[in-house]
Amino acid sequence: MSFDRSMARCSFCGRHSSDVRRMIAGPGAAYICDDCLQLCNDILRDPAPFSPKALELASRPPVVVAAPPLGQERTENAGSREPLRTVTLELEQKQQGMTLILHRILYYQDFFEIQYLWIRPPFTAGFAFVPRIIFFLKDNTGTQWTGDRGGMILARPDLASGPNNAVYQGTARFRPRPATEANTLTIRAADPLGQFEALPPQPWQFEITLS
Known part of the structure; x- marks a missing residue:
């Protein structure tokens, strides 16, 4: 069963794809929106090891990601292969x-x-x-x-x-x-x-x- 991308949530801020301009898909159910990607770029450009933006990002609570029903998910890297x-x-x-x-x-x-x-x-x-x-x-x-x-x-x-x-x-x-x-x-x-x-x-x- 393919995963419904409209259910995607940013793994950094939790917003849905309908709430952001762009959503970039990563492995599994990981996503990042354009705003959080910009925030990451700002952190990389900041020479301070513990900048306010980096500390704010690290202190965010875990984001709950959407998952397909148990037993119906595709296993990572298994592609379209079914188990033997x-x-x-x-x-x-x-x-x-x-x-x-x-x-x-x-x-x-x-x-x-x-x-x-x-x-x-x-x-x-x-x-x-x-x-x-x-x-x-x-x-x-x-x-x-x-x-x-x-x-x-x-x-x-x-x-x-x-x-x-x-x-x-x-x-x-x-x-x-x-x-x-x-x-x-x-x-x-x-x-x-x-x-x-x-x-x-x-x-x-x-x-x-x-x-």
């Missing part, structure tokens, strides 16, 4: 006021993706980005995958249950695909900001049977 196989998981774990739901695994020719939902308290004002979940994977053959290549995370305000709840839809991509002899997969996932908590949370851990 899709495995529905719907596995859920909760800890310290946050919930991680592993939604699906999609297998492509030379990589696989995990689609997930991250439900947590809203980030405080001033966050310039939403950090992605950190993944560590290991199958029963000893193959390991750390981090991800090509994943993204999008805000999903339509799935939130109230002002004290924020929902983020994410994908994490890994290469290569598990070997044919692999039959179990251990997925560990961590909140990248958890290390700053007074009581750092333990990583989420899921055990998946590969068929």
Whole structure:
């Protein structure tokens, strides 16, 4: 399903495409309007490392970007290719006021993706980005995958249950695909900001049977 560009919002100021003169599309659901682009150019020309304009831009709250419905989005760089196989998981774990739901695994020719939902308290004002979940994977053959290549995370305000709840839809991509002899997969996932908590949370851990 192609993304409706009329729903685009500037990732820097949050205005819709109908509210600005021009909107420039970036990767995924990232956009920048002509006014914010001019502001960025002004910051680059200012020799001061912490100019008032740079500080104002950095202090803006995160912008909620529009996202296609869960399960209908095109994965980044996958183009028009459809997954070779899709495995529905719907596995859920909760800890310290946050919930991680592993939604699906999609297998492509030379990589696989995990689609997930991250439900947590809203980030405080001033966050310039939403950090992605950190993944560590290991199958029963000893193959390991750390981090991800090509994943993204999008805000999903339509799935939130109230002002004290924020929902983020994410994908994490890994290469290569598990070997044919692999039959179990251990997925560990961590909140990248958890290390700053007074009581750092333990990583989420899921055990998946590969068929």
